[in-house]
Amino acid sequence: MKNKIEEYNEYREKMNEKIIAGSNKVIKRFFNLDTNAYMDGVLDTKTKEMLGLVSSMVLRCDDCIKHHLINSHKNGLTTEELFEIFAIANLVGGSIVIPHTRRALEFWEEIENNVE
């Protein structure tokens, strides 16, 4: 049985492939750019993933949050750091961010239990 991280990743990959197969150059380049934006620069990937995560939280995009949680975890984000990001996201974005924070923490627990 698949865990929620695998489920998320599989659907994401399946549909992204179909979108890219659509031969629309603007979409392809946009998706490509999205990947490049988080590569090490003067800011390292971990910092950039935190920027992506907090942005996704204040914009309240659950799937985007999941994506950045997976990548932040890969790049060494700790639970204590995560909570400080939660704090800023909730302060800046308000109580409407709370339900997304609940789901974010639940997904983070999944990651910690299932990803090495």
Next chain:
Amino acid sequence: MKNKIEEYNEYREKMNEKIIAGSNKVIKRFFNLDTNAYMDGVLDTKTKEMLGLVSSMVLRCDDCIKHHLINSHKNGLTTEELFEIFAIANLVGGSIVIPHTRRALEFWEEIENNVE
């Protein structure tokens, strides 16, 4: 078998406890403040819950809407009043609020059928 209100409340409480257990002071105080904001003042709780509800509708946060529907019901909101809130939320926020209005009415029916 649990009804949808119980399901909502249980998940909310379970995850809120975990978030508060995270020992991040800003988060804790923010959650605490969120509770205080709806207490009787020069505006009574019922009015404040209506303010919370309409805000949640125009910001299109289904879980926030559920929360304020439960609390508005507790504080005596009638179905006719609810529809006038729906009217303002749809006017101010536009037709993108319609799907949230559908789910809000469905949840309101659950509340009326299950909560004394």
Next chain:
Amino acid sequence: MKNKIEEYNEYREKMNEKIIAGSNKVIKRFFNLDTNAYMDGVLDTKTKEMLGLVSSMVLRCDDCIKHHLINSHKNGLTTEELFEIFAIANLVGGSIVIPHTRRALEFWEEIENNVE
């Protein structure tokens, strides 16, 4: 010399007239509906204006805030009540609502100094 309330009202009326003169039926009926939504119903106009105000604050629309401040004042909103609306708007919408709260209070002072 015109005060800021007069300036706001004049520009609003001038442009609304032009928009309505455009002979687009959907726009006309939408503008008409927007007026009707705040009329006394099971909720009175004052309550509805508060709902419109808090919605405009969380959606961060300065001109909409001004409009509802003028109408709320006409319908007897007190400064103390206004601050409780500010509290909920800031809590629900987050710190991005703060700059709009500053401008809202400044406009409210204008109203109190200039409108009988």
Next chain:
Amino acid sequence: MKNKIEEYNEYREKMNEKIIAGSNKVIKRFFNLDTNAYMDGVLDTKTKEMLGLVSSMVLRCDDCIKHHLINSHKNGLTTEELFEIFAIANLVGGSIVIPHTRRALEFWEEIENNVE
């Protein structure tokens, strides 16, 4: 067994009927207006549905997207045109639109497989 388009339509119709049965005139007229907005004018329905679709995408309203996908399909939108709308929606609204694009394409495939 119902396909996803039937499921979407049935829930939408069932709840819309209940909302309209609520006897709130503002809501009724708003729902009515929403239908009229997409009728042939100087812009034809197909163009208007494309406008409704791109708006729903940048505002990230999945149910609104479904609604406009169904209607765009009825009015002759091609898959290649759809991808150009996706491109603009993603450019204007950013990468937070990507998860909605994935779900939109999935629903579009459902439409193409199930709707004549």
Next chain:
Amino acid sequence: MKNKIEEYNEYREKMNEKIIAGSNKVIKRFFNLDTNAYMDGVLDTKTKEMLGLVSSMVLRCDDCIKHHLINSHKNGLTTEELFEIFAIANLVGGSIVIPHTRRALEFWEEIENNVE
């Protein structure tokens, strides 16, 4: 003396040049992509500009609206068509779009008076 269209264009060009001069590849490619997205494809530029315009209206970005008004005008948009776009933007995005509609119409009048 410069008209408002010239003012808008000059500031936009001056700052865009500085942003591009910043040597950040992601930004440069993003700006480049933004230009390409509106080029003739299966949908022509006029249609794409209408899509950009309605998106900017529901997202309530005045500068983006100005940009698409200028380009829509260049590509033959009529005032009557503009009003049908206004209608959909207001319906989908709600009454918070009204102040932006006022400013959009004012800018459109500037364009019609100043641009050949």
Next chain:
Amino acid sequence: MKNKIEEYNEYREKMNEKIIAGSNKVIKRFFNLDTNAYMDGVLDTKTKEMLGLVSSMVLRCDDCIKHHLINSHKNGLTTEELFEIFAIANLVGGSIVIPHTRRALEFWEEIENNVE
């Protein structure tokens, strides 16, 4: 003559004082919390200010952006780092973030010219 940073700070302080003088406890505590959220924790203030900045950009709040630009500059943010934040904000939030990026860069230049 005051520069734009002084103007921004003076208006902000003047109005914040009035808001806090309003004796609404929820508002006071919220404003207080907003200050605490950016203090050194497991993430340092510079990182937190970057999180606040990127959030303000994707939520398109010019005054919030100014605030975080001032504080980021105080905490050692470089122009090259700023551009990487711009890149992520534009990617995540889309081309509607561009006008805010222009104003952000203009304000950043003011800071660099006027703040030691």
